[in-house]
Amino acid sequence: MSVPVLSVKNLSIDYIGDETDFRAVDDVSFDIGPGEFFGLAGESGCGKSTIAFAISRLHRPPALIRSGEILLQGRNVLDLDTEQLRKFRWSQVAMVFQSAMNSLNPVLTIETQFYDVLHTHLGMNRAQARERAAELLKLVDISVDRLKSYPHQCSGGMRQRIVIAICLALNPKLLIMDEPTTALDVVVQREILQRIDTLRGELGFSVLFITHDLGLMVQVCDRIGVMLEGKLVEVNAAHDIYTAPQHDYTRKLWASMPRLHGEQIRQGAQ
Template sequence: MSEPMTVLNSDREILLEVRDLRVEYATQNGPVEAVAGVDLTLAKGEFLGVVGESGCGKSTMLFGIAQLLNPPATVSGGEVLFKGENLVAMTAKSLNALRWRDFSVVMQSAMNALNPVHSIGRQFKDAIKAHARWPESQIKARSAEVLELVGIDPVHLKSFPHQLSGGMRQRAMIAMALLFTPDLIVMDEPTSALDVVAQRSLMAQIKELQKQLGFAVIFVTHDMSLVSHFSDRLMVMYAGQVVELGGTRAVFDAPAHPYSRGLLDAFPSIRGEVKRLTGIPGAPPNLGRPPSGCRFHPRCPVAMERCSVDVPELYLVDSVQARCLLHEPAAVSVEVES
């Protein structure tokens, strides 16, 4: 078994614990496992970034944690313990009582997530009324307060989604997620439709709000540079599995998995010497027929013969964990002796 995944600061209280989470999609050719045994812990007030190529299972994992999967996707195994309660075993009614109040979700496309025929204020009001019996004056005051928190004039409570820019719609979604000041906000690529300047501005605002209000964040993105300065820890996913997990700076400074190194080599740095971008050859595998052994071995520049046979676990490498046979304790000891 792999070492248990630890939080960045051991003195923080554990908010979320995911144990062996598995998500399958039903297809005509049989079930396809899109999330294959993910384990993670998240502490109160922690910012966890989740990165990887499109199709690696990031969003599916996120929706599995939040219990927002729709057929043909289903959680086929594992537990999601939020403040000690297993979300996987909860009824829809119990989950609805927790959403927005205790944990919130910010979707990838705010234009699709927001109702186009209702004003922002009306949608905030509906979310509040689903969980609390507040007087009208309190609803208006709180709606205006959360909009101001994300830098939007409360006058836009009367606006409809199409009257706001892409960045403002994303901020409005974050404001809605903050209505009850939840302990956890999960974000599925909320910056993907924004330009670079708007992305940076939104990320800075999310981090500032997190410091101010103390909520934890799971932030899914395919852009490693987005989370490089904002996340406490970084989880790298490939083909439905966690391949590396550790402090963000540790992963960026010395990536332990060849896939993490490939991702870092695929985006430019604005500092230091100019380097040629190399990228990762090939394409992610078909999860209906995943490769044997290490799932990354067909694309790995340092693959060994046994990589196509032996299934690696998550091995502790200094302060991070990496799913690579190069870090298997037996292989490391042999290397040192030679």
């Protein structure tokens, strides 16, 4: 693989308790290559979201990074000071949360929310920002007249796509999506992920995609890491995670998922 965009090395994160600490992420290492769609799968509490937050240093106490490195294009994110961090977020790494569609400001038009980021980070004026915002909305298949709308006038799927467009405003190298479509219907979910898949081809960003839906992940990702109790137990090409899972837990996950075609539960994985 060429020089990775993101390189997580021996990352350990604790949640600090009164008496004992809880190790949420335990010595996790993985790389994401340029333009790669990388999936991180696992059940609730396995530490996948904790990693996502740590990459953009959005983790909050009691979470504490005990050890390890997070390198974004060779630069250690953990060494950045406040001002560097402000510039780094969004322009290098942008993040879409599970309830991102509710993270739009309800009292501002979509256009103003684009202007906010484009003005702050790139010094654009209103007219420049409007032009760029129109371009970005086109990327996610949303009509330009939506710029005048308020969030409540858009559907959930539309808002989620608007958030993604805003995330892409500064051409980030890495887009982190933490359960981005869990609250949406399958058809909308499919439209959004298909769009992201096309865009990463066109714009060349990498994706860290977090979900508990392993089936969906296999459909869209290039490589997948499976987490269990804070540990990354298996990393492999998406196809191999499905057809030749190596870890017992991965096999058990597949064995607990009813299938749409063929035998009800897949026996092949043992």
